[in-house]
Each structure stands twice: as C-alpha cells, then as structure tokens.
Amino acid sequence: xxxxxxxxxxxxxxGPAGSGKSTTARAVAEALGLVxxxxxxxxxxxxxxxxxxxxxxxxxxPAALADLARRKAVTMVLGSGHGDVAIGGASAGxxxxxxAVTREVSRVAAMAEVREFVNGILRSxxxxxxxxxxxxxxxxxxxxxxxxxxxxxxxxxxxxxxxxLERGRSPEGGAVEKEAAALTRRDDYDSRREVAPxxxxxxxxxxxxxxxxLAQQVQAVxxxxxxxxxxxxxxxxxx
Numbered sequence: 001x002x003x004x005x006x007x008x009x010x011x012x013x014x015g016p017a018g019s020g021k022s023t024t025a026r027a028v029a030e031a032l033g034l035v036x037x038x039x040x041x042x043x044x045x046x047x048x049x050x051x052x053x054x055x056x057x058x059x060x061x062p063a064a065l066a067d068l069a070r071r072k073a074v075t076m077v078l079g080s081g082h083g084d085v086a087i088g089g090a091s092a093g094x095x096x097x098x099x100a101v102t103r104e105v106s107r108v109a110a111m112a113e114v115r116e117f118v119n120g121i122l123r124s125x126x127x128x129x130x131x132x133x134x135x136x137x138x139x140x141x142x143x144x145x146x147x148x149x150x151x152x153x154x155x156x157x158x159x160x161x162x163x164x165l166e167r168g169r170s171p172e173g174g175a176v177e178k179e180a181a182a183l184t185r186r187d188d189y190d191s192r193r194e195v196a197p198x199x200x201x202x203x204x205x206x207x208x209x210x211x212x213x214l215a216q217q218v219q220a221v222x223x224x225x226x227x228x229x230x231x232x233x234x235x236x237x238x239x
C-alpha cells in the first residue's frame with residue numbers, strides 16, 4: 001500500500017449487485033481522465049476458465065483455480081481509459097458476460113486464493129493512483145488506503161429494474177419481483193461470506209442511487225473526487 005500521498009487518486013466504488021457500480025465507475029473515470037479497472041471482469045475470467053474444465057462447480061477447488069488463472073495468464077492490459085482483461089494474451093471480450101459465467105462468478109469470487117490472485121493484479125495496476133475501481137471490497141480489502149471511497153446502494157426493486165433493462169428485457173409483470181429476489185439473495189450471500197464480505201468501509205461516503213439518474217450519481221462521485229483533487233483535468237462532463 002502507498003506510504004506517501006498519491007498525485008492522482010485511487011477511487012473505490014463498492015456496493016451490492018445492480019447498484020450501478022460498473023456504469024458509474026466507467027463514467028467517473030472518463031469524466032476525470034482516470035483509468036477504469038473492472039475487478040469483476042477478472043473474476044469472470046477465472047470463472048470462464050473454470051467452466052472449461054471437466055469438474056462441476058461443486059468440485060472446484062480455490063487453490064486449483066488460482067493456479068489455473070496463473071497458468072493461463074489471466075491479466076489486465078491498460079488501454080485508453082480502461083483495463084482490458086486478457087487470457088493467454090488474447091482479449092476475453094464478451095465471453096465474460098455469458099449467463100453461465102454470471103451464474104457462477106459469485107462462487108469463484110468468494111474463494112480466498114482467487115481473490116488474492118485478482119487483488120494482486122489490481123494493486124499492481126493501481127499502486128500509483130489514477131484509477132477507479134468498483135466491487136464489493138475495494139475500499140475495505142483491496143485499497144483500504146484509497147483516497148476516495150463511495151458505497152452505492154439502491155432499493156432492490158430499482159436495482160432489479162435496471163438489471164432487466166440492461167439485459168434488454170421488459171421490467172413488467174413479475175419479472176421485477178423475481179429479479180429483486182435474486183439480487184437480495186446475492187446481497188445476503190456476499191454480506192455473509194467469510195472471505196472479503198460486502199461491507200461499507202467506515203470512511204466510505206454512502207450514496208443512495210434509487211432516485212438518481214446516471215448523470216446525477218456520476219456527478220456526485222466526480223464532485224467527491226474533485227474536492228480532494230481539484231487539479232484533475234476535466235476530460236468530459238459529469239455524466
């Protein structure tokens with residue numbers, strides 16, 4: 001961890017599934033000229049590799065998956081404003097967003113050895129600052145010394161509505177209730193797990209996005225960063 005003040009910040013955005021972390025993190029990075037590091041994409045890459053193995057998910061062993069990720073060279077390559085996840089030197093692309101990966105990624109992300117592997121990549125890339133990261137334990141476990149910490153929350157039904165729209169589905173009928181129940185179950189799982197549980201850092205700013213537009217929540221985070229780092233160049237607007 002950094003022992004001297006960074007000239008550019010580490011911005012840690014944590015919160016439950018569907019609270020808008022990823023979209024907000026990308027937009028904040030763009031607005032401030034920082035680099036977005038998608039921690040979830042790294043866990044998805046390890047999950048993708050695990051699904052290609054003959055063992056069923058119930059038989060996956062944490063140490064074996066971490067070793068597999070090292071052998072298959074799961075990395076994050078910094079591009080223009082973001083980190084691109086690669087496996088064996090090739091971009092993992094949309095394969096990371098498959099339903100199968102989405103279904104099992106929480107299982108993999110709860111494995112201590114896998115988290116150690118992923119966190120090592122993130123800390124290496126973000127050591128000098130100038131990055132925005134989102135997840136569930138960025139401000140508590142990955143970068144407890146982050147200069148700016150935000151914990152996003154939103155009503156479960158609103159998070160469910162957003163998730164359905166992201167997937168191109170209509171948030172009508174019982175779809176919202178079903179998705180909200182699934183998100184609530186994941187919240188409970190992530191909050192209760194022994195390894196890096198979903199908790200708000202003591203010094204994180206709580207931001208409820210239930211009634212905010214994307215532009216408003218991005219601007220709120222941008223404003224927090226600018227209070228601490230007023231000299232950051234303005235690359236884009238607040239949203």
